[in-house]
Amino acid sequence: MIRRRSGLKPKVLSGAAIRRPAPVLGTVTMIVYVTVGVDDIEAAERFYSAFLPALGYGLEYYHGDLSYALPVVPGQTPTHPEFYVKRPFNGASASAGNGTMIAFEASSQQQVRDLHAAALNAGGQDEGQPGFRDDYGANFFVSYLRDPQGNKIAIFSRNPNEPGRDG
Secondary structure, X not given: OOOOOOOOOXXXXXXXXXXXXXXXXXXXXXXXXXXXXXXXXXXXXXXXXXXOHHHOOEEEEEOOEEEEEOOOOOOOOOOOOEEEEEOOOOOOOOOOOOOOEEEEEOOOHHHHXXXXXXXXXXXXXXXXXXXXXXXXXXXXXXXXXXXXXOOEEEEEEXXXXXXXXXX
16 A cells, blocks of 8 residues: 655754645655664564654564554544564564664754653663764754664754754
């Protein structure tokens, strides 16, 4: 089944608006789901369930794997991407991709702090405490984690109504 999404809004990166073209009937969403491989589903569930529900994701179990998705409003198309946590299909050990990272957007800097702490308490490893980074826009507040398998995760906020890096 192909799912379609409408109502795309411009995203702001480093103060400049990036305009996306209006969706055309029959087009598909570029990224519909993201999957990370894990060997220990229970450890992964503790880690991801420590912060994804606070971002609105619901958990479903499918053949022993985990599927996190945002709620679907009746009569509207789903919001993407969905996030899957699975054992590798080939039966080999899961491994984290070098340079691969998945980012989840929080509503505020405090939520980034809270979810980073919750994920650490649920078995995650710190890869960068919550804060601003010189390489990103003045309102980009981010933390970095590794899940129990070593997959890199970012939780960020870019709320323009909060104090930025420069004051």
